[in-house]
Amino acid sequence: MSYEVMNRKMLIFSAPSGGGKTTIVKAVLKQFPELAFSVSTTSRPQRPNEINGVDYYFISTEEFRKKIANEEFIEWQEVYPGIYYGTLKSELERIWALGKNPVFDIDVKGALNLKNIFQSESLTIFIQPPSLQILEQRLRNRGTETEESLARRLGKAAYELTFATYFDAVIVNDQLQQAIQEAIHLVADFLHSI
Ligand code: ADP
Ligand code: 5GP
Numbered sequence: 001m002s003y004e005v006m007n008r009k010m011l012i013f014s015a016p017s018g019g020g021k022t023t024i025v026k027a028v029l030k031q032f033p034e035l036a037f038s039v040s041t042t043s044r045p046q047r048p049n050e051i052n053g054v055d056y057y058f059i060s061t062e063e064f065r066k067k068i069a070n071e072e073f074i075e076w077q078e079v080y081p082g083i084y085y086g087t088l089k090s091e092l093e094r095i096w097a098l099g100k101n102p103v104f105d106i107d108v109k110g111a112l113n114l115k116n117i118f119q120s121e122s123l124t125i126f127i128q129p130p131s132l133q134i135l136e137q138r139l140r141n142r143g144t145e146t147e148e149s150l151a152r153r154l155g156k157a158a159y160e161l162t163f164a165t166y167f168d169a170v171i172v173n174d175q176l177q178q179a180i181q182e183a184i185h186l187v188a189d190f191l192h193s194i
Contacts, residue, residue, distance in 0.1 A: 008096070008121050011035065011103045011187055014111040015127035016157035018139035020173040021105045024127060027180040028187055029103060035187075036100040038091055041067070043084045047144050057088070075106075075113045080152050085110070101191075108163035115168075123190040125183065126167035130174045132157060 011028070015021045029035055041057040043064045052058050059067075064084045068076060076086025085107065095102045104114065108126075115124050129135040136154055139145060145153065164170050169186050173179040
């Protein structure tokens, strides 16, 4: 796969779980028809509101490990112990074949790995919650986590926040509409830059 085609642009969003990536990325996608969501592959259980092939490609841990061995991922991470997430090379090919640019919602390490690969063709945006307390409240309100997975996500959040400084841009997600507008401006500037 060649990564050196002109005019390719990738938007890479990252945040601690509950930071607001999904909400903000959906609003950005609505605004820019030339963008397409990069559907990641994961071994975590599907949530009731999620659609296989739309939110994620849900596969077993064994299948995930096989794909790692076959070098099918452009990047992957064991984001939580025993729970894998990654972007298949075939997913990027799918989006490029549509003539669109991919938007990623991935963890901090995956984001920086993609930045290393795509350099100036990529823009990394970190979505920062106003505080860890507010993050916890939002995660609880979302109602998708067990106490165990909530604790795992919060346990990792403080560490993830230390990565903000390595991103091209940081958006503090306090007032949602304002954060969405900031994201749209950043994306518009990047897409219209040469
Ligand atoms: P992530 O994809 O980063 O895990 P979500 O987009 O699912 O985060 O957001 C986590 C929860 O917080 C969701 O229930 C969402 O509706 C809510 N949320 C996101 N941004 C805000 C905000 N600025 N104010 C209040 N609630 C928010
Ligand atoms: P969730 O389980 O809340 O959907 O996602 C947990 C974490 O995994 C989030 O930080 C999310 O951005 C990250 N993630 C989702 N897809 C990928 C991916 O393809 N690669 C990497 N490295 N992280 C991902």
